[in-house]
Each structure stands twice: as structure tokens, then as C-alpha cells.
Amino acid sequence: MKLFLLNQKHTLAILRTHERYNFITSLLIPASKFSFRCLQTIEISQNPYKEPFSSATTLPDSLLVEKIVFNLKHGNVNSLLSYQLRLNPSVIVDVLCRCNGDLQLGQRFIDSLVLRGTNFKHSSVSLSAMIHVFVRSRRLSDAQALILRMIRRSGVSRVEVVEALVSSTCGNCGTNNLVFDLLIRTYVQARKLREGTEAFRILRSKAYFVSINACNSLLGGLVKIGWIELAWEVHREIVKSGIELNVYTLNIMVNALCKDGKFGDVKSFLSEMEGNGVYADMVTYNTLIGAYCREGLLEEAFEIMNSMADKGLKPSLFTYNAIINGLCKKGRYARAKEILIEMLNVGLSPDTTTYNTLLVESCRRDNLSEAEQIFGEMLRQGVAPDLVSFSSLIAVFSRSRHLDQAMVYFRDMKKFGLVPDNVIYTVLMHGYCRNGNVVGHVSEAFRLWDVMIEKGIKPTLVTCNTVIKGYCRSGDSSKADEFLGRMIAKGVAPDHISYNTLINGLLREDNTDKAFLWINKMEKDGLLPDIITYNVVMNGFCRQGRMQEAELVLRKMIEKGINPDRSTYTALINGHVTQDNLNEAFRFHDEMLQRGFVPDDVF
DNA sequence: CTAGGGTTAG
Numbered sequence A: 001m002k003l004f005l006l007n008q009k010h011t012l013a014i015l016r017t018h019e020r021y022n023f024i025t026s027l028l029i030p031a032s033k034f035s036f037r038c039l040q041t042i043e044i045s046q047n048p049y050k051e052p053f054s055s056a057t058t059l060p061d062s063l064l065v066e067k068i069v070f071n072l073k074h075g076n077v078n079s080l081l082s083y084q085l086r087l088n089p090s091v092i093v094d095v096l097c098r099c100n101g102d103l104q105l106g107q108r109f110i111d112s113l114v115l116r117g118t119n120f121k122h123s124s125v126s127l128s129a130m131i132h133v134f135v136r137s138r139r140l141s142d143a144q145a146l147i148l149r150m151i152r153r154s155g156v157s158r159v160e161v162v163e164a165l166v167s168s169t170c171g172n173c174g175t176n177n178l179v180f181d182l183l184i185r186t187y188v189q190a191r192k193l194r195e196g197t198e199a200f201r202i203l204r205s206k207a208y209f210v211s212i213n214a215c216n217s218l219l220g221g222l223v224k225i226g227w228i229e230l231a232w233e234v235h236r237e238i239v240k241s242g243i244e245l246n247v248y249t250l251n252i253m254v255n256a257l258c259k260d261g262k263f264g265d266v267k268s269f270l271s272e273m274e275g276n277g278v279y280a281d282m283v284t285y286n287t288l289i290g291a292y293c294r295e296g297l298l299e300e301a302f303e304i305m306n307s308m309a310d311k312g313l314k315p316s317l318f319t320y321n322a323i324i325n326g327l328c329k330k331g332r333y334a335r336a337k338e339i340l341i342e343m344l345n346v347g348l349s350p351d352t353t354t355y356n357t358l359l360v361e362s363c364r365r366d367n368l369s370e371a372e373q374i375f376g377e378m379l380r381q382g383v384a385p386d387l388v389s390f391s392s393l394i395a396v397f398s399r400s401r402h403l404d405q406a407m408v409y410f411r412d413m414k415k416f417g418l419v420p421d422n423v424i425y426t427v428l429m430h431g432y433c434r435n436g437n438v439v440g441h442v443s444e445a446f447r448l449w450d451v452m453i454e455k456g457i458k459p460t461l462v463t464c465n466t467v468i469k470g471y472c473r474s475g476d477s478s479k480a481d482e483f484l485g486r487m488i489a490k491g492v493a494p495d496h497i498s499y500n501t502l503i504n505g506l507l508r509e510d511n512t513d514k515a516f517l518w519i520n521k522m523e524k525d526g527l528l529p530d531i532i533t534y535n536v537v538m539n540g541f542c543r544q545g546r547m548q549e550a551e552l553v554l555r556k557m558i559e560k561g562i563n564p565d566r567s568t569y570t571a572l573i574n575g576h577v578t579q580d581n582l583n584e585a586f587r588f589h590d591e592m593l594q595r596g597f598v599p600d601d602v603f
Numbered sequence B: 001c002t003a004g005g006g007t008t009a010g
Helices: A035-039 A054-058 A061-073 A077-086 A089-098 A103-114 A124-136 A140-152 A158-167 A173-189 A193-205 A212-224 A228-240 A247-259 A263-275 A282-294 A298-311 A317-329 A333-345 A352-364 A368-380 A387-399 A403-415 A422-434 A441-454 A461-473 A477-489 A496-508 A512-524 A531-543 A547-559 A566-578 A582-594
Strands: A002-005 A010-014 A028-030
Touching (some): A061 A077, A061 A089, A061 A103, A089 A103, A089 A124, A124 A140, A124 A158, A140 A158, A140 A173, A158 A173, A173 A193, A193 A228, A212 A247, A247 A282, A263 A282, A282 A298, A282 A317, A317 A333, A317 A352, A352 A368, A368 A387, A387 A403, A387 A422, A403 A422, A422 A441, A441 A461, A461 A477, A461 A496, A477 A512, A531 A547, A531 A566, A547 A566
Antiparallel strands (some): A002 A010, A010 A028
């Protein structure tokens, strides 16, 4: 392996292996470290895993390294602190290499000297050297914090991250596998799935070992956010790499099939996995039952639940929770409560999710007393309510103009050690906005927004949409207009709900021009107007009695493949009625009936 | 790896 000096400031280390392929690591190292000796080619170790800069210890910083190592060995932590300002990434790497084999020493150095310097600028390699020490010391969360720091540095490519992790093992490449696993896990946890996938691919292309656990965490992350296509690609690459799959892989991919609605493919996938010696388990069954329930296919869900016994499996808490949820979503609330009794009878204890499922459904039905009853039952059973429980309660009470009671829950939740999150603030704000006719309520909603921001709680798109709705409801659509503008300026991408809410608000205030500007904008951004957009516009024209334009909109939506629905016709009929065009009104009424929509009670 | 929460028209 050879090292060349490229320019005065920095040196490029070119690591050349004598294998089938060459790989190049470009590591930027301050030139001071090499001084004039670097003008010549320096022979360094052939082993790419071995710290390539050990020869540098004879150079200027080497004295510092010696002093630090000496003081570390003698436990002179206080005298160490005086060196803090002179630290640089390569000194850190060198010290840690000198500590090789003595993890206590390495940790002492990092904890007492490196991590105390707050403004210190690390390189990928210095971070990596510390990561290896932490991983070897089994301080995984500390290692992960540093990995996060490394991957969040701007302008650092995945290749550089991987190479840094490989190059700074200080001769101990035995930690590589653990570090690579942690790297992938960290990408997944940081929701950087593209980057995680890229890191996985780089590692595989260099034939590094990636554990099935790391693979599963990547696959699970991809499926969770709905990147099913990419999950299958990665899955194929895992299989091709010869990595041994396990039941977690199976379950993740069954979930992927379910999310794609490919229930028919599950069977063949399962037998394919059986061929690899991997068999479906409890989680597989629960995954399938949950998926069928979500699709409203309760018959199939029950069938699978009953077939569990053939494999010697008993329905678990997850199974029951999925079934209860399925029944609730189908409107079969009473049956769901029967299942709750059944699970008690088979000796399973309902948990927070079980109660929340029933609570959410009674809230959805605006059944306040039932919601309170479920909540009380939950408390009596000693099951702790969580943010989901409180968000449902606060939502239903504020929606039903019982803001006082909503605020009681808002205060109560703190007694359970719960800190309000963006959802809690959103439902409360929504409640105050809905009750906007009460003086001061809308301003209270915006006060809550300020409180939320002040507490460092990040608003989501839903929160923003609620604010837009709030402005529109209080008759201030120009403020909503400004707000959406600010959202876009800050890089938050609005969705259909944002645009539709604002467009509706603008049209209600007869601000037709601005409304159409936004329609153009959403189209330009690739968000095609949906049925609600068309209905909103339709309503606007019908309200203004501009019936020709309304029919133009009707033609356009049909042209665009969007079928008018009951609301579309209701607007058209109402519009014609108020214009005394009864013939036209009847014409649309008939057309609506022909299309199978139940008429409103306009006549 | 499997279960539960908030936002748009009328």
C-alpha cells in the first residue's frame, strides 16, 4: 500500500489491495501530520484493516499523542484537559490506536477529553475510531450517537462513511460486523432508508458480512414506510448474497405482500420459505389476520384465526386486538365488545391497545358516554392510558363543543406522566377552530400553536392543515394563504388537504382569482385536483350562481376521469334551484339517480 | 416482525 502527497494542505491516502478489484479510500488528512517526509512515498501496511497512519507518530503531533497516552495510562485526567485545544482528528485516531487492546484507556480518553470539547470538528475517521471503541466496550447507544453524528455531517457520502468505518478499526477488524449492523440500524432508526439501502449495497459490493438482523431491520424499515418495491429488491439481494433468512424476514415480507394487497401470493411465498427451512409462526398468523381485518375481510380473518389451532397455535393478544379493530372498522361495535369478553375468558388481559381500539371507535361515533365508560374501565383494570387514549378523548370532546372537558383531559394526561405531542395539540386546536363562533376560541387555537412551537414540538402536515382550516373558518383566508406560502417556503410539501382547504376558504370569501392561482400551483407540483377540489370549485360557482362555469367544471372533471359524486350533483341542483332553473335542476337530479346516487333532500 | 390516535367539500 502506498501513500502519496497530492498538495500542500491535504494528503490523499490511496489504499490499493492486491485482490481482484482495487478500492480507493480518499481520506483527508491535515498535511501537518506528515510534514516533509511525505514528499517521498511512504510504505505502509499491506493490511487494509490496519491503521495506515501509524508511521505518523514520529511527526509533530506525535509528541502530543505520547503525552496524552502517558497521562491516560497514569490516570492523570486533570492534566489531560490542557491538551483539549490541541486535539485534531488524526491525534484522536492515533491515541486510540495506541490504546489498542486497552478499552478502559480508550474510553477514558473519549469520555474525559474528546466528548467534553463541544466545538470540536471531527472527521469521519476520528468519529469512526471512537465508534469502534464504544462498540467493543458494548456501549452501543454511545456508538450509535456517534454514528448519527457521522451520517448527519453534510457532504459525506455513504462510501466515505463505510470506508471510514473500515479504515479506523485500529487493527481490530473484529468489530466490523457489529459496527456495520449498527450503521444500518441507525440509518433505519433515523428514517434514512435510501441511505441505509445504499450503505447495505456498498457493504455487500465489497463482500463485507451483513447480519440477517441488520438486513431485517432494513427490510422492516422499508416495508413500514411503504417502499415495498425497494424492499423486494433488497430481499432479492439478501437471498443472492447467501445470507441465511429467518422467520423475521418471512414475517416482514408477508407484511409487505399484505400491504400490497397481494394476499394470493402469500401461500407460494410461505412454501418457498419452507424450502429454505423457515416456517410461519404466530406473528405470521397475526400479520395476516391484521391485514384481512384492515381490508374489512373479517370472514377470512376469522378463518385464519380458527386454523391456527391446526399448527398448535393459540390466538394471542395481537390476534384479538386485530380482530377487535376489524370489527370496529366494520361498524360492529357490539361484536367487538363480545370479543373483549371472550379474550378475558381465555385468560388474556386486554392492554392499552385493546381499550384504545374500542375507545377510538366510540369516539368516532361521537358516543361520549361510551368513551368515558371505556376509559373508566381501562383505569379500573389498571391499564395505563397513553397518548392515543387521550388524543381520542380530547378530539371527541372538543369536537362536541365540550372544550372544557377536553381541557380537563388535557391537564389530566400529565398526571399519567404523558407529555402532549403534536397530535394532542392538533386535535385541541381543531376543537377550538370548530368552535370558532365563540369569541376568543380561534385565537386560543393559535395560542396553542405558539405553545407547541415554544415547547419544541414539531408540527406535522396535519397540524399545518388544521391551522389553514382555522384561518379559513375564522373568515381570514388571506392569512391561510400566507401560511401555506410560508409552509412551501420552508420546504414543507402541502398535500391535497392543504390545497383543498385553502381553495375552499378563498372561494367562500369570493377570492376566486387567488383560488385559481393555487389550483394552478398544485397542478404544477404534480398534485392533480381530486374529487374534493372539483366539488369545492363547483360549490363556489354554484353559490355565486355562475352555472355555466359550474357546468364547465363538470365537463372538465369528467374529461380528467374524475367521476362526479353525490356532492357534485347536490351543488349543481342547489345552484340551479336558486337561479330558478328548475328544468336544469331536474335534469341533474335525474342524472344523479341514473348514476346510482341517493338524492339529498333538496326537493 | 404482528394491534390502536389527529387534518379537506356539503
